[in-house]
Amino acid sequence: MKFRRSERLVDMTNYLVENPGQLISLTYFADRYGSAKSSISEDLTIIKETFEQRGIGTLITVPGAAGGVKYIVNIKDEDAVTFIDKMCEIMAKPERLLPGGYLFMNDILGQPQTVNMVGRLIATAYANKEIDAVMTVATKGIPLAYAAAAQLNVPVVIVRRDSRVTEGSTVSINYVSGSSKRIQTMVLSKRSLETGSRVLIVDDFMVAGGTVNGMISLLEEFEATVAGIAVLVESEKAEDRLVDDYISLVKLSGVDVVEKKISVSHGNYFKRKK
Amino acid sequence: MKFRRSERLVDMTNYLVENPGQLISLTYFADRYGSAKSSISEDLTIIKETFEQRGIGTLITVPGAAGGVKYIVNIKDEDAVTFIDKMCEIMAKPERLLPGGYLFMNDILGQPQTVNMVGRLIATAYANKEIDAVMTVATKGIPLAYAAAAQLNVPVVIVRRDSRVTEGSTVSINYVSGSSKRIQTMVLSKRSLETGSRVLIVDDFMVAGGTVNGMISLLEEFEATVAGIAVLVESEKAEDRLVDDYISLVKLSGVDVVEKKISVSHGNYFKRKK
Numbered sequence: 003m004k005f006r007r008s009e010r011l012v013d014m015t016n017y018l019v020e021n022p023g024q025l026i027s028l029t030y031f032a033d034r035y036g037s038a039k040s041s042i043s044e045d046l047t048i049i050k051e052t053f054e055q056r057g058i059g060t061l062i063t064v065p066g067a068a069g070g071v072k073y074i075v076n077i078k079d080e081d082a083v084t085f086i087d088k089m090c091e092i093m094a095k096p097e098r099l100l101p102g103g104y105l106f107m108n109d110i111l112g113q114p115q116t117v118n119m120v121g122r123l124i125a126t127a128y129a130n131k132e133i134d135a136v137m138t139v140a141t142k143g144i145p146l147a148y149a150a151a152a153q154l155n156v157p158v159v160i161v162r163r164d165s166r167v168t169e170g171s172t173v174s175i176n177y178v179s180g181s182s183k184r185i186q187t188m189v190l191s192k193r194s195l196e197t198g199s200r201v202l203i204v205d206d207f208m209v210a211g212g213t214v215n216g217m218i219s220l221l222e223e224f225e226a227t228v229a230g231i232a233v234l235v236e237s238e239k240a241e242d243r244l245v246d247d248y249i250s251l252v253k254l255s256g257v258d259v260v261e262k263k264i265s266v267s268h269g270n271y272f273k274r275k276k
Numbered sequence: 277m278k279f280r281r282s283e284r285l286v287d288m289t290n291y292l293v294e295n296p297g298q299l300i301s302l303t304y305f306a307d308r309y310g311s312a313k314s315s316i317s318e319d320l321t322i323i324k325e326t327f328e329q330r331g332i333g334t335l336i337t338v339p340g341a342a343g344g345v346k347y348i349v350n351i352k353d354e355d356a357v358t359f360i361d362k363m364c365e366i367m368a369k370p371e372r373l374l375p376g377g378y379l380f381m382n383d384i385l386g387q388p389q390t391v392n393m394v395g396r397l398i399a400t401a402y403a404n405k406e407i408d409a410v411m412t413v414a415t416k417g418i419p420l421a422y423a424a425a426a427q428l429n430v431p432v433v434i435v436r437r438d439s440r441v442t443e444g445s446t447v448s449i450n451y452v453s454g455s456s457k458r459i460q461t462m463v464l465s466k467r468s469l470e471t472g473s474r475v476l477i478v479d480d481f482m483v484a485g486g487t488v489n490g491m492i493s494l495l496e497e498f499e500a501t502v503a504g505i506a507v508l509v510e511s512e513k514a515e516d517r518l519v520d521d522y523i524s525l526v527k528l529s530g531v532d533v534v535e536k537k538i539s540v541s542h543g544n545y546f547k548r549k550k
Contacts, residue, residue, distance in 0.1 A: 011282055012326040015289040021389070052286040106444045108465050112433060114426035115295070140415045141434065142442075148419045152388035159386060160415065168416075170380045191382050 005035040010045050018049065018061070018073040022125075023155025027070040046071055057081050075153045077119075077126045079272065085119055086268055089252050093235070096262040103257045105264065107235075111142055111206060120251065121149020124204060124232040127249050127271065128154065133229045134199040135159050137217055139188065143205040146234060150204050159194040159201075161217060163187060173223050180210025180244050188216045190224070200229040208233040211245035218245075236269055249274045279309040284319050292323065292335070292347035296399075297429025301344040320345055331355050349427045351393075351400045353546065359393055360542055363526050367509070370536040377531045379538065381509075385416055385480060394525065395423020398478060398506040401523050401545065402428065407503045408473040409433050411491055413462065417479040420508060424478050433468040433475075435491060437461060447497050454484025454518055462490045464498070474503040482507040485519035492519075510543055523548045 005013070014031060031042045050061040057078030061071050089110070098106045110116060124146070133154055138147035139161040151158045165172050169191040179186050195201070203217050218228055231248035238255040250269030257264055279287070288305060305316045324335040331352030335345050363384070372380045384390060398420070407428055412421035413435040425432045439446050443465040453460050469475070477491050492502055505522035512529040524543030531538055 007282065008285055008322045009326045009329075011285045012289045012323050013330050013332075015286045016293055016327075016330075016332055019290055019293060020392075048282045049286050052283045053290075055283075056287050056290075058287075058290055100441060100444050102441060104442050106465075106467065107442065108434075108444075108468055109431070112431040112468070114422050114432065115429075117422065118294075118426060141418070141436065144415070144418045145422045145432070148388050148391065148422065152392060155389075157383070157386040158388065158419070160382075162415065167374060167376055167378050168381065170374050170382075191380075193380065194382055194386070 005037065007041070007045065010035050010037065010042075011048060014045055015049055018071075019058075021155075022059075022073050022075055022153045025064060025070045025072045030070070074129050075122050075125045076129060077122050082123055082126070082271065083268075085123070086251055086271065089116075090266040090268070093252060093254070093266045094264045096264065098264060099257065099259065099262055103259050105254070105257070107142070107206065111145060114145075117145045118149045120146050120234055121151075122153055123251060123271065124150040124202075124249070125153030127232065127274070128202055128230050131202075131229050132200050133202045135195060136202045136204050137161060137195075137221070138204050139163075139213055139217060142207070146206060147204040150202065150232065154202070156202075159190065161220060162189045165189045173220070175216065175219050175223060177216035177219055178212060180212025180215070186212075186216065188220055190220055195221075195224045195226055197225045199224070199226040201226050202230045202232065203228060205233050207235045207237070208245070208248070208250070209237045209239070211243050211248075214248070215244045233269075279311065281315070281319065284309050284311065284316075285322065288319055289323055292345075293332075295429075296333075296347050296349055296427045299338060299344045299346045304344070348403050349396050349399045350403060351396050356397055356400070356545065357542075359397070360525055360545065363390075364540040364542070367526060367528070367540045368538045370538065372538060373531065373533065373536055377533050379528070379531070381416070381480065385419060388419075391419045392423045394420050394508055395425075395427055397525060397545065398424040398476075398523070399427030401506065401548070402476055402504050405476075405503050406474050407476045409469060410476045410478050411435060411469075411495070412478050413437075413487055413491060416481070420480060421478040424476065424506065428476070430476075433464065435494060436463045439463045447494065449490065449493050449497060451490035451493055452486060454486025454489070460486075460490070462494055464494055469495075469498045469500055471499045473498070473500040475500050476503050477505045479507050481509045481511070482519070482522070482524070483511045483513070485517050485522075488522070489518045507543075 028039045028042050032039045053059050059075040135156050136147045136151040137159045147158045171192040172189045174189040176185050233250050235252045236250035249271050251271050253267050253269045255265045302313045302316050306313045327333050333349040409430050410421045410425040411433045421432045445466040446463045448463040450459050507524050509526045510524035523545050525545050527541050527543045529539045
């Protein structure tokens, strides 16, 4: 069965965006549509140009017998600004304020479309780094970690606060939480991470960075290295930040509990991403 | 700036699959490309036909001034069988066996591509039901819940075992776990769910169904109703199942700890989905 160009473009676009970061051989597409490789190459040129023009991403061509094409997400700055502006606006709503100056974020983190866009932005920032896995700590960072990992085509490893039988053997560490200065525990399943992995740490919220620092200590136990740290929100009020090389989409600069005023601005995303 | 048909097809396909379940007006696309609505209609016909032919999904057209087009995922049975067969094969590997006859599943659940496919299959089964939210319980069900919710274009609500300050006011219930017969607690943030919501419950693993039953009790507290129950794996060994109307992708029919043999087969997905 033969496919027309228009049909190929639709199916290939869907296939590529559903399999980001995966090298797909031209032969695969040629067989899929019963088309010549030269036609597939032309199709891919159209897709690449459209993706780049619309600020969706790009296609990377790997030459040679083992080569092929790979879709890489790359959200353009203009769209990132629009999205982060909207996030700031939503986060500044006074009804988010909880006792103790905490912010209710479940509604934001509960929206798959929002979570996926955060994942695309994080993946855009780390697209050129070698990353083997994304790590997060249960619970709120999990959807963000998956959204980023899906785009980077790597697995997610989830650190827990407690050990469960379904985790198998685990490695656990104690760390000092940055804000409360309390000793806490983190547990990671032994089988989760290979020695030498380059790991991107993703979390929803960072105050002093104690939790992130705990994850870094845990990585050392696995002889793994930190390839990057990305958080949705960083809180500016942290006096002595334990972590300095990270990206944040949104910065929480102040919470006035009396006036019910939440001050939010852009994080360092655009500065650090370069 | 004008766009050629080929460019429109690529960008529209990407836009539709990134925004599943969302009604998009023809005017939106016409403005996006500076094209006549008649051209957009023709483009959408090509996309719809290709999606249906490839077993990706379909486009639903809503007529009238407030109308538009909506992409709905619909994985064809043939692809579902291939995927579930592969899942069964992966799950049956003896090295998964943990003390007590538990199975190590982190590696499977840690793969975003696998998780997203499970989400598409669940969404395919519930595409024609009215669903307002997807509910799961922390931790392992979370990525599956997001993957399904993304396709259904609804938010995710996460039930926890403990209450945290960032949850705001919560509703908690006690329930009896199906296998251990112990009293356990579940907590849901009050703001998470609106009264009257129709909720799809998603989880990774179901033995007797105690956890799912707990979520059902919690829904009653919110005057919400169960629109469906979907699990990745059901265990057959449960003698008295507390839940009967559910779909499962994979069925764990037996674990022989001595022989290190795990028996896995298709769940009821194909039977129940009709």
